[in-house]
Structure formats: structure tokens, C-alpha cells
Amino acid sequence: MSIAKTYNPAESEEKWYQYWEKNGFFRSVPDEREPYTIVIPPPNVTGMLHMGHMLNNTIQDILIRRKRMEGYNACWVPGTDHASIATEAKVVRLLRDQGIKKSDLTRDEFLKHAFEWKDKYGGIILDQLRKLGASCDWERTRFTMDDDYYKAVIMVFCDLYEKGYIYRELRMVNWDPAGLTALSDEEVIYKDQQGRLFFVKYKVEGTKNEWVTIATTRPETILGDTAISVNPKDMRFMHLIGKKAIVPLINRAIPIIADDYVDIEFGTGCLKVTPAHDVNDYEIGKRHNLETIDVLNPNGTMSEAAQLYVGEDRFVVRKKIVKDLEAAGHIVKIEDYKNSIGHSERTDAIIEPRLSLQWWVNMKEISKPALTAVMDDTVNLIPAKFKNTYRHWMENVKDWCISRQLWWGQQIPAYYLRSETALPEHERQFFVDVTPEGALAKARAKTGLDLSAEDLLQDADVLDTWFSSWLWPFQVFKSLTEPGNAEAAYYYPTNDLVTGPDILFFWVARMVIAGYEYEGKEPFKNVYLTGLIRDALGRKMSKSLGNSPDPLDLIGLYGADGVRVGVLMSSPAGGDLTFDTPIDLTLKALESKLCEQGSKFRHKMWNAYLLVQRWQVDEEGTITPLQKIAINWMKRYVSATAAELADHFEKFRISEALRTIYRAIWDEFCGWFLEMMKPAQEESISAAAYAEVINLFELLLQLVHPFTPFITEELWQSLRERQPGESIMITQIPEPIVVGDDFEALTAFELLKDTVTAVRAFRAEKGIRNIEQIDLFVNTQTPEIFTANLPVLERFLGLSSMQFVDKAPAGTGSLRVLTTEFYIPLGDNIDIEAEKAKLLKDIAYNEGFVASIDKKLSNEKFVSSAPAAVVEIERKKKADGEATLKLLRETLAGLGEKI
RNA sequence: GGGCUGUUAGCUCAGUUGGUUCAGAGCGUUGCAUUCACACUGCAAAGGUCACUGGUUCGAAUCCAGUACAGCCCACCA
Numbered sequence: 001m002s003i004a005k006t007y008n009p010a011e012s013e014e015k016w017y018q019y020w021e022k023n024g025f026f027r028s029v030p031d032e033r034e035p036y037t038i039v040i041p042p043p044n045v046t047g048m049l050h051m052g053h054m055l056n057n058t059i060q061d062i063l064i065r066r067k068r069m070e071g072y073n074a075c076w077v078p079g080t081d082h083a084s085i086a087t088e089a090k091v092v093r094l095l096r097d098q099g100i101k102k103s104d105l106t107r108d109e110f111l112k113h114a115f116e117w118k119d120k121y122g123g124i125i126l127d128q129l130r131k132l133g134a135s136c137d138w139e140r141t142r143f144t145m146d147d148d149y150y151k152a153v154i155m156v157f158c159d160l161y162e163k164g165y166i167y168r169e170l171r172m173v174n175w176d177p178a179g180l181t182a183l184s185d186e187e188v189i190y191k192d193q194q195g196r197l198f199f200v201k202y203k204v205e206g207t208k209n210e211w212v213t214i215a216t217t218r219p220e221t222i223l224g225d226t227a228i229s230v231n232p233k234d235m236r237f238m239h240l241i242g243k244k245a246i247v248p249l250i251n252r253a254i255p256i257i258a259d260d261y262v263d264i265e266f267g268t269g270c271l272k273v274t275p276a277h278d279v280n281d282y283e284i285g286k287r288h289n290l291e292t293i294d295v296l297n298p299n300g301t302m303s304e305a306a307q308l309y310v311g312e313d314r315f316v317v318r319k320k321i322v323k324d325l326e327a328a329g330h331i332v333k334i335e336d337y338k339n340s341i342g343h344s345e346r347t348d349a350i351i352e353p354r355l356s357l358q359w360w361v362n363m364k365e366i367s368k369p370a371l372t373a374v375m376d377d378t379v380n381l382i383p384a385k386f387k388n389t390y391r392h393w394m395e396n397v398k399d400w401c402i403s404r405q406l407w408w409g410q411q412i413p414a415y416y417l418r419s420e421t422a423l424p425e426h427e428r429q430f431f432v433d434v435t436p437e438g439a440l441a442k443a444r445a446k447t448g449l450d451l452s453a454e455d456l457l458q459d460a461d462v463l464d465t466w467f468s469s470w471l472w473p474f475q476v477f478k479s480l481t482e483p484g485n486a487e488a489a490y491y492y493p494t495n496d497l498v499t500g501p502d503i504l505f506f507w508v509a510r511m512v513i514a515g516y517e518y519e520g521k522e523p524f525k526n527v528y529l530t531g532l533i534r535d536a537l538g539r540k541m542s543k544s545l546g547n548s549p550d551p552l553d554l555i556g557l558y559g560a561d562g563v564r565v566g567v568l569m570s571s572p573a574g575g576d577l578t579f580d581t582p583i584d585l586t587l588k589a590l591e592s593k594l595c596e597q598g599s600k601f602r603h604k605m606w607n608a609y610l611l612v613q614r615w616q617v618d619e620e621g622t623i624t625p626l627q628k629i630a631i632n633w634m635k636r637y638v639s640a641t642a643a644e645l646a647d648h649f650e651k652f653r654i655s656e657a658l659r660t661i662y663r664a665i666w667d668e669f670c671g672w673f674l675e676m677m678k679p680a681q682e683e684s685i686s687a688a689a690y691a692e693v694i695n696l697f698e699l700l701l702q703l704v705h706p707f708t709p710f711i712t713e714e715l716w717q718s719l720r721e722r723q724p725g726e727s728i729m730i731t732q733i734p735e736p737i738v739v740g741d742d743f744e745a746l747t748a749f750e751l752l753k754d755t756v757t758a759v760r761a762f763r764a765e766k767g768i769r770n771i772e773q774i775d776l777f778v779n780t781q782t783p784e785i786f787t788a789n790l791p792v793l794e795r796f797l798g799l800s801s802m803q804f805v806d807k808a809p810a811g812t813g814s815l816r817v818l819t820t821e822f823y824i825p826l827g828d829n830i831d832i833e834a835e836k837a838k839l840l841k842d843i844a845y846n847e848g849f850v851a852s853i854d855k856k857l858s859n860e861k862f863v864s865s866a867p868a869a870v871v872e873i874e875r876k877k878k879a880d881g882e883a884t885l886k887l888l889r890e891t892l893a894g895l896g897e898k899i
Numbered sequence: 900g901g902g903c904u905g906u907u908a909g910c911u912c913a914g915u916u917g918g919u920u921c922a923g924a925g926c927g928u929u930g931c932a933u934u935c936a937c938a939c940u941g942c943a944a945a946g947g948u949c950a951c952u953g954g955u956u957c958g959a960a961u962c963c964a965g966u967a968c969a970g971c972c973c974a975c976c977a
Contacts, residue, residue, distance in 0.1 A: 190973095190974090190975085197977085214977080215976095215977065216977060217977070218977085261976090262976090262977085263976055263977080265976090266976050266977065267976080267977065270977095271976090271977055272977075273977095274977095278977075280975095280976080280977080281977085339975085339976085339977090340975075383904095385903070385904060386903095386972095388902075388903055388904090388972090389902085389903065389904095389971085389972055389973085392901095392902065392903085392972075392973065393972080393973075396973075396974090501971085501972090504972090505972095532971095569911090569912095569925075593911095593925095593926060593927085594911085594925095594926085596926095596939080597925075597926075597939095599939070600937095600939045601939095602939090603937070603939045604936095604937070604939080604940090606936090606937085607936045607937035607939090607940090608936070608937080609936085610936050610937075611936035611937080612936085613936095614936080647915090648915095651915075653915080655912090655913085656913075656915090659913080659924075659925085662925095663924090670936090670937085671941085674936080678935095678936090680935095681935065757942090757943090760942060760943070761942090761943060761944090763942095763943095764930090764931070764932095764942070764943055764944085765943090765944095767931095769932090770932070770933090770942090818920095845920095849920070856957070856958075859957050859958090860957085861956090861957040861958095862957035862958070863957080864957085865956090865957060865958095866918070866957065866958080867918080869918090870918050870919085870958095873918075873919050874918085874919085876919080877919065877920080881920095
């Protein structure tokens with residue numbers, strides 16, 4: 001058959017992906033086989049593929065393809081997350097660009113826009129995953145706002161409410177002034193920031209010139225001060241307690257109080273108390289019945305209550321108020337000060353502590369089984385070091401704020417009485433039910449009023465995205481909405497989860513919690529936590545830094561196979577991957593040595609195929625002795641490789657597995673095996689030998705397929721005539737082809753390879769050109785290995801003859817592999833002095849070596865406490881060393897005679 | 900502040916219960932070769948006191964303690 005001279009990755013990848021999909025190879029339905037299941041960490045529905053996705057989806061695809069080829073019913077469930085705050089922010093921005101303000105829309109109108117956006121752009125990321133080669137069962141594509149999924153989320157909310165895990169409470173929350181919503185603690189990212197500490201003096205009421213000085217990083221909140229607090233043990237300020245201070249600029253009198261919370265050492269020892277804008281101040285306020293003055297609007301501008309700067313942004317005001325305080329003589333000093341500031345994970349806005357009424361999940365009880373499961377390895381974290389982090393979080397787990405002041409998401413199924421809308425929020429009655437009708441019935445029963453649907457208003461808030469994604473491993477199989485269904489029973493619990501450590505708490509821990517609460521079982525057996533991807537400078541890749549290459553650009557340059565190999569080449573579980581793209585990420589400058597290595601690997605396989613397919617096959621011929629040796633060895637080598645791979649996969653050492661198969665193909669198969677099988681110019685290869693080559697090639701392709709699915713399919717399809725509907729991806733990896741005494745055969749061949757290497761080095765050193773044939777003299781205790789494998793040495797070394805001797809012939813240089821010594825005639829090239837020097841050095845080394853073993857062996861404690869096998873090995877080493885020394889000395893003596 | 904990880908060649912990393920001559924791979928560098936599948940190649944070379952200091956042990960890159968540096972997680976003092 002004819003084949004193109006060069007391989008076109010883009011074309012081939014497109015072709016085979018379509019072929020796989022068309023033939024339904026990704027599809028999984030329950031059958032009699034054992035299932036192997038992965039649920040994808042659902043990317044944001046409006047997201048774009050980034051390097052992190054690239055890494056963990058490549059790993060998932062490798063795992064799923066491998067298991068498929070091991071005979072499991074492999075099911076990879078894809079899907080997307082509605083990502084409430086991220087998506088809503090995106091839609092709001094888009095509408096703003098079109099001149100539409102969110103505030104001008106009704107909830108339904110807004111949701112209509114959001115769904116349009118989702119339908120148009122949502123799922124682009126899933127198409128991008130196809131480019132990677134991801135073998136997801138696309139018919140199972142799920143979305144966390146699918147109807148059934150929405151229903152499941154509501155059911156869970158109501159259920160947890162009934163069980164008493166969910167409650168509503170007025171509390172200090174993390175407020176995102178850009179997203180205009182509350183956030184959970186996990187959604188707040190603390191970053192160290194250089195700020196300033198302002199020392200501001202307040203006049204003590206009723207005094208002529210007595211002042212009290214406080215230190216603050218947030219002078220704009222001075223307008224909301226309702227007390228100044230000192231430590232009750234602080235002698236300096238005893239006399240002030242009970243007096244009042246005057247808030248600068250607005251001249252409000254506030255009490256000076258004493259509270260243990262105040263750190264005597266910090267700042268001036270006096271703390272301004274602003275209960276509305278600081279968690280600790282809020283607690284102090286509660287203890288002392290202080291007034292709470294909220295000087296900020298939800299969007300971070302000053303409120304009416306501030307009296308000054310109303311409507312202006314908090315950071316603008318910070319600058320202004322400092323100026324004004326300075327002008328009024330209230331600033332004592334300003335110091336540079338480093339502190340860490342909470343930022344919104346999604347919008348990056350600086351978080352504002354804000355008092356508000358929210359819904360919470362009490363996590364204490366519900367999370368207990370999830371802690372146990374990880375500690376006793378029912379759920380395995382890989383690498384295990386994350387167990388500590390996990391335990392720490394779980395043991396100190398805080399209640400989870402699940403309500404969000406957004407529209408995009410599952411609306412909280414709590415209903416209020418329209419008649420109570422005039423009451424403060426936290427005083428209203430509410431009724432929780434899966435349906436409005438149910439809520440109405442509850443409201444009627446409770447109030448005794450004849451209410452109609454019109455009389456109830458649903459809570460406007462939606463639920464945290466993670467409150468839906470924690471159901472992912474079972475609701476993708478509709479376990480909650482179709483309880484007891486066969487699919488859920490078959491696929492749950494899933495097997496492996498592959499994700500980044502950054503969402504260990506957000507998502508992984510909560511899935512384990514929900515898994516136990518709703519399925520009574522762990523959601524997955526293994527969690528493979530990938531590293532973060534860093535740029536060449538070691539910085540985390542992120543959108544804001546703009547230091548992440550577009551994976552699709554990389555695929556364009558190196559092909560999906562190349563990028564898959566590149567991204568995995570140095571990516572241990574849990575270890576960060578420093579990706580080598582340069583800082584300038586314009587496509588032209590984009591280059592990656594790692595991906596280049598990947599595409600070279602593909603090229604190598606392609607060329608191996610080109611070589612093999614152009615051989616003339618002779619039906620009559622026989623297998624040559626050299627080929628026979630090669631085949632025997634290679635079969636054993638491939639079997640050993642297959643076993644090693646299985647072990648690596650078992651332990652999730654994916655990068656190691658790749659390196660193993662990479663070496664087997666590049667060095668052993670291409671470098672040694674094919675060189676030995678290759679017929680001479682103008683000659684043909686026997687059909688029998690050819691069949692062995694094809695078999696082994698095919699086997700290696702199967703083993704490497706999970707890593708490089710496209711090139712392996714292309715080659716597998718070309719190696720033999722295939723029927724339509726056949727594919728490498730649905731073949732089964734066979735049992736080892738050779739069992740038994742592999743070890744000896746392999747080590748014998750290693751000796752040959754070492755010999756070849758050593759002789760080559762010798763030639764290079766002595767300047768013996770490759771075209772010059774050499775006579776090789778061998779001094780060995782195992783001549784049979786060399787006799788039996790003479791063809792190998794002939795092929796690689798250009799031997800004119802080989803003979804066994806027991807000492808160095810005249811005029812030869814020597815080299816040694818283990819305990820075998822080789823002599824090669826040097827003719828006029830011989831440099832006796834250099835030879836002697838080399839031998840002396842070698843002797844000195846071996847003397848030291850033997851001496852060190854002697855020391856060990858004469859140590860009574862070693863002989864008595866080391867395992868017998870180890871002692872035996874040492875004895876053998878010593879014997880070998882002594883034999884070597886004997887050889888070297890004889891050779892040296894031989895040289896001496898010639899002088 | 901509390902906790903957890905690291906530190907091995909110029910770079911990125913392996914080193915799988917402490918025991919073969921264990922100090923490795925890839926990239927990069929240098930030299931040589933060849934155009935006979937593959938220059939997206941082959942062959943070879945150079946390079947590391949395994950962060951430092953102590954300890955345990957017959958034996959330590961590997962186990963323990965301390966130090967230095969780096970990173971991550973949690974908490975957070977205005």
C-alpha cells in the first residue's frame with residue numbers, strides 16, 4: 001500500500017476523531033463487563049480551554065483509553081458547569097456592551113439572555129476537548145442546570161433543610177462588591193498587599209486638648225465608627241474608659257470602651273470599632289451593644305449613612321478622606337504596612353465584610369463520613385500528601401454560605417408572605433418546599449390563612465455553583481431524580497477523579513460529603529491531583545498574567561499527540577509542571593521544547609513505519625540468526641515493558657509510564673530491534689520475520705496508544721488490512737507474550753548492548769573510523785553469550801573476526817565490560833603509555849572497590865545483621881572485582897613485556 | 900501565626916519498603932558521523948560533596964533532628 005511521505009497531524013487527527021465518534025467507540029452502556037468510570041470536572045459552560053484543562057483532561061483520556069483496552073467498560077462522562085457568578089458576570093458584561101443594563105431587565109428577561117448566550121457559546125470548550133482527542137461519551141454530556149439536575153439540587157436543598165443542616169442567619173459574610181453577592185470562605189483569595197497604616201487622632205469629648213490616636217488601614221470606615229476600644233489591662237488608657245471621643249469630620253461622639261480583643265502591642269493600643277465593616281469589630285459591637293452604621297453600599301460606594309462622600313467609591317474616598325483628615329490636623333503619621341487582603345475568586349474585587357442574611361449549611365455532622373473515608377483510604381488521594389491538608393480543612397470545617405445574590409443558578413426554594421415584605425428580612429416567615437404548591441400548603445397550615453399562590457414570593461437568591469456540582473458524580477446518572485436506576489447502580493461509585501488541588505475543598509471534599517449523604521458510598525476511589533502549571537519563570541499560569549499559551553495554538557503547532565506527550569513529559573502527580581513556553585506568547589514566538597519532543601516522538605514512530613512498510617517481503621525466506629536473536633530479545637523486552645507499564649498505571653505514575661514506553665519504542669525498538677531486523681540493501685525480509693516485526697510493532701502501538709491516540713491509530717490502520725469499524729482504541733492489550741526466564745535473556749542482551757557501546761566509545765577515542773573493520777579478542781567466563789550472539793556484534797561493530805583469548809594479544813588496546821575484557825588491535829595507533837595509564841587508573845579504582853567490600857565483609861556486624869542475600873551479593877562483587885583486577889594486572893604485565 | 904511539602908547535572912525532573920559500580924533521564928552544551936527510515940537522525944563526551952549541620956545504622960540521596968532557602972494550605976491584628 002502507498003502512504004504519504006510525511007504525516008499531517010491536523011488532517012489525521014480530524015479524520016480519526018470523526019471515525020471514532022461515528023463508530024460509537026466512546027459510547028458506554030451498562031453491560032456484563034466491569035465498569036470503569038470517570039466524571040469530568042465540569043468546566044465553566046462559557047469557559048475556554050486553558051493549560052490546566054489540557055493537563056488534567058489528557059490524564060483522564062489516558063486513563064480511560066488504557067482501561068478500555070484492559071477490557072473494562074470505560075465511561076467518561078463529560079459536561080459543563082453553569083458557574084453562576086462567572087457566567088452571570090460575563091453575561092452582564094456582554095449586555096452592557098449592547099447597552100442593556102441588568103437592572104433594567106426582569107429576572108426572566110435576564111435568564112433568557114443568559115440561556116441564549118449559553119446556547120451560543122456554551123460548550124465551545126467541549127469541542128476543544130475533542131481536538132485534544134478526549135474520548136468522552138458525548139451522548140452523556142451533562143449540564144448542571146439541565147432540568148433534572150436543577151430539580152435534584154432543589155431536592156437536596158429541601159432535604160438538608162428538613163434534616164436541619166440548612167439554616168438562615170444574619171451574619172458577617174464575604175461580600176463581592178463587583179459581583180454584588182455573598183461568597184463562601186473558599187471563594188475568597190487572600191493576597192499580600194502593600195498598604196499603609198494611618199494613625200488618626202480623635203478628640204476626647206469635653207477636654208481642651210486631649211486626644212486618642214488609633215491606627216487603621218481603612219480610614220474611609222471612620223465614618224462608620226461607633227466606638228473606640230482599648231484593652232482593659234492597658235494602664236495607659238485606663239482613664240479614658242467611659243469617656244467619649246469625637247469622630248473627626250462628622251463630629252459624632254462615640255464611647256471609649258474596654259475589650260480584651262484589643263492587642264496592646266499593636267499600633268497605638270487603641271482600636272477604632274466599626275461593627276458594620278469588620279468581622280472582629282462586629283463581635284465587639286455585639287458584646288457592647290454598639291450601634292452598627294453601614295457606610296457602604298453593596299457596590300462599594302459610600303452610602304447615605306456615611307454623610308460624606310456619598311456615592312463615591314471606597315478607594316477614591318480612602319485617598320480623599322486622608323487628605324481631608326490631614327487638612328483638619330487629624331493625621332498623626334502614616335506608615336507603610338503589608339497585610340493580606342481578601343479578593344473574590346471570580347471577579348478579583350476586594351472583598352468587603354458585610355452584614356447580611358444568608359443561607360448556610362451546617363457542615364460539622366454531615367462532613368464526618370467524608371473525613372473518615374479519606375483517612376482510611378476508602379478514597380485515595382494521590383499524592384497522599386494531600387491527606388494532611390484535607391484533614392486539616394475537614395477538622396476545622398466552617399459552615400458553608402450557599403446563597404448568592406445572583407439570577408443565574410438554581411433559585412432557592414424558600415417562599416415568603418407577600419404581606420410581610422414590609423418587615424425586615426430576617427423577621428419574615430418562610431416556607432421551604434420543592435414546589436411552590438407545597439410551600440403554599442405549608443404556609444396555609446402554618447398561618448391558618450386562606451392563601452393563594454399570589455400571596456407567596458420566592459427567595460430571589462440562587463445557590464452557590466458548588467452546591468450543584470457536589471452532586472455531579474451521581475446526578476450525572478440521574479441517581480436523585482430517578483432513584484434506583486440501573487445506570488447509577490452500574491456506574492456509581494466512579495473510579496478515578498482527576499483535578500487540580502485548587503478545588504480540593506471547593507469541590508472534591510464536598511462531593512465526598514454529598515456522596516455519603518445521598519448514596520451512602522464514596523463517589524470515587526481515587527483522586528489524582530495534578531500539579532499547577534507554571535510558566536518558564538515559575539509563575540502560576542493565569543489569565544490575569546497573560547502567561548498561558550492557548551492550548552489550541554500548541555495543538556496547531558505540534559499536533560494533539562505532540563502536546564499530549566509534551567504536557568505529560570514532566571508532570572508528576574501533585575508536583576507542579578513548569579511549562580517551558582517563553583513569556584512572549586504571540587503565536588510566532590510560541591515554542592515548547594516539551595511539545596517539540598512530543599512531536600519528534602510521533603515522527604519517530606512514523607518513520608519506523610516508513611522503514612518497515614518499504615521492505616520487500618519474501619514468502620519463502622527464513623529468519624536469519626540475527627533476526628532470531630532480535631525477536632527473542634524484543635519479545636521479552638516488550639513483555640517486561642508491558643508489565644512495568646501496568647505497574648505504573650496501577651500507581652498512577654503516568655509520566656513514568658510514558659517515559660517507559662517512549663524509551664521502549666525509541667531506543668529499543670527503533671534503535672536496536674529494527675536495526676537488527678533490517679534486511680541488507682537490495683535484499684528482502686522473510687515473511688516469517690516480517691510477521692514478527694509487525695506483531696511487535698502493533699503491540700507497542702497498543703501500549704502507547706493512550707498517550708498518542710492519533711498517530712497510533714494511523715499506523716495501526718496501515719500495518720495490516722483492516723475492516724471498517726476496526727480500531728486500535730477498542731483492541732485489548734494482550735497478556736504478556738513471553739513469561740518465565742525473561743530476566744536472563746534480557747541481561748544477556750544488556751551485556752551485548754554494553755559491549756557495543758563500549759567498543760564504539762573505544763573506536764571514537766582511538767579514532768578508528770566506522771568503515772574500518774576490527775578484530776575483537778574476548779577474554780570472558782561466559783563465551784557462550786558471545787558466540788551465540790555473534791551476529792549482533794557483527795551488525796553493530798563491523799567485526800572482521802572474533803576470538804577468545806585468556807590474555808591480551810600484543811599490540812592491542814583493552815576495554816572492559818563487567819568482568820569481560822576485550823582487546824582490539826591498534827596497529828600503529830597504539831600508545832603504550834596511554835594504555836598503561838588507563839590500566840593503572842582502572843586498577844586503582846578496582847583496588848579501592850575491592851578494599852571497600854573487604855572492609856564491609858570483615859565487619860562482623862555487617863555479616864551478622866545484613867540479609868544473607870545482600871552479603872552474598874557483596875561476596876560476588878568482591879570475586880568479580882578480584883577477577884577484574886587479575887585481568888587488568890595481566891594485561892598491564894603484558895604491556896610491560898612489550899616495552 | 901499554625902500546618903504541610905520540597906531542595907539531586909546549566910535547565911526540567913526521576914530515583915518505587917535504607918543494600919548490586921547508585922548517583923540517573925530528557926533538554927541544553929561540546930565533539931564526531933552519516934545522508935543506506937528518521938538532521939524532527941545516529942554515536943559519544945563533559946557536568947552533581949544528592950541544600951547545610953549533626954544523628955541513627957554494618958551501610959544513608961533514601962530514616963531522624965536542627966539550620967537556610969523555596970513553594971503550598973489554613974488562620975489573620977486594626
